[in-house]
Amino acid sequence: MNIQKTISSFELEQKNQQEQLATNNIDITLEQSFSKNKPLETFLKHACYPILMSAVALTIFCGFYFSIDFGLCNITFLFCTIIYLAICERFIPYKKEWHPNAKEWRRDGIYLFMTMMGGASSVAAIFYIASLVPPLDANIPLWLEIVLTLLLTSLGTYVFHRASHELPWLWRFHGIHHATHKVNVGNNALNHIFDVFGRRLLAQLPMALIGISPPALFVVSVFNIAQGYFSHANVDVKLGWLNYWVGSPEQHRLHHSVDITEAGHYSVDITIWDRLFNSYFWQPGRKPIEIGVRKPNTFPLSNDIFKNLIHPFRKKKYYSQVPEKNKFEWRFWPRLFVISSALITAALVMSLT
Template sequence: MTPNRRSWTAHLSALLGALSLAGVLCFHFPELLTSRDFRRVYTEDFARQLLLVGLVLAFLLGTLAILRGRNRRVALLGVGTATLAVLLGGTDVQFDAIGNTPYSLGLDWFVVSLFFSALVFIPLEKALGRIEQSPLRPEWRTDVAYFFMSHVLVQFILILVTAWTSQIAALAAFPALKAAIQSLPVWAQFLMAVFCADLAQASLHRAYHNIPWLWRFHAVHHSSRHMDWLAGSRIHFVEIVLTRGFVLLPLVVLGFSPAAINAYVILVGLQAVLAHANLGLRFGWLEYLLVLPRYHHWHHARQPDYVDVNYAIHLPLVDMLMGTFKLPRDGSWPQEYGVLKPETVPAGIWRQHLMPFRPGKARPEA
């Protein structure tokens, strides 16, 4: 082993140290840095215990990497940020009752989501990955930045989405239909909501691929050359707002109950990560019932005959109805991922966000 080889322990220490520092800042400034809606999901004791675990692991893993002489600078970053978190109060930070503020960031949502997503999918991909690749594969920092943006700005995204969907929904009121839907059991509403939302999302998704100015935003998502649990986070901010609003609109117009909508939100979060994951499992007949990794990986394939297929994110049935279903029966996987001309999409989150607005630049091809 050479000292220059990337060390898992060093990078995990740096990640956990940074998340621990972010967690301490959430305790210091809860009104500004934590999401009101997400605070209802967890308790203060849970947050403190999670912070303690992050601090301990950051110190232990960082110290181990330093003693082994592996990525010492990265390991020192982990130990250093964890030390700063402790100096700022660690798990003992006290705060008064959290007041209401018109706007706040979702830093707590980012910390908890990244911690548990990495905890679940990194070991899964290591054990069951179709392609042997490090979690620190090329452009992983870009995708972490996208993950950060979409989670920290969650309240602003919801405000933008709610602003235009609620206005349209008010104009398209169907009281009798809403009453009929809400009279159904929650499980039945949930299944209907999944189908309606997926049909709306797949229709918009196809528009992203076939309308040039929309494709310039969506090309950012398809620019990733490596598929894993983190790759699905690479989405332009404009696309996030458009997609979430377009998917939420039919659910609001048709009047599904909050319980059914909340269940759908949980499903879409889980399935979006799973569909992009580097998992080489074969699911047999389930691949024709649910959108699973191989199905969605073919949508990201860098092959001309797969640029206009597999738009659904939940149900292959939606693609079958749209005539866009395509899945090799031999169980094969794509050999390459990304847009046909990778050079047309710049590297880095800021340049990728500016790309759709720059006239005269080479337009990305599907």
């Protein structure tokens, strides 16, 4: 039995190597054609993010001006963003060995479907809760709704994401995302469905209860889609001073680092919460030495989708990704309580006026 497993593992490894070789051949062809025009490469490194943000603005404009269904806009923008960043990864990769092969693209497509189902399930749960607890009517200007929505959804995502790294029972679900040794736009969707459900629920439920309008949610969701996939993209793009305001690939690669002392950066949209809660470690030129998890043998291979789905429910000893000495500082929870209370109180006051 062990011999058969060894042979099967060897054959699987050979197949993966062949697929990776085919992918590398494509990369070489692209590189040869692209290297003839270095100014274009330099342009793309500088224009990758501005083009993406321009697409965000265009999507929002089209959604409002042509009265297109916001959900349809979101889905269309999601797939366009993945395609755009996948193309950028081929031309300006941070690491060529992080390119996904054909098998990994197929796998990530399945994970993307499950991620979308997790998000849809959280929306269904929010609608159900809203039917039991009638939401308020936020009577505030749209621009203020957008700012408030961005801050509150970002805070909810930050809290759940950080807790998923520091609480062992949540790390069972979230660690699946970190067990891979590549960071690219494809495996951004490599998540457990319940991890997505919990994160979206905590981020979006307060918005529903205080009566944030669909237009404000739409604007923030388009921005967050762009930020989430851009931050996870394998692109050699440097944002400079913008790193202090928004998430970036430079920061998120540190988040995937095995070295816990630099693996903060729990936000991918705006950096305010990482900076307030002492989990911002990026410095110009800082790069992770190695990405992954400290104990990779505690998670199945990413290609074993079914094993990853049932993995958090198996009886097994789990650990926190963050050692005890690096866990939440005692100042974190009081700060979180004060800031969350202030934001929610401000939202309620504005909703009732």
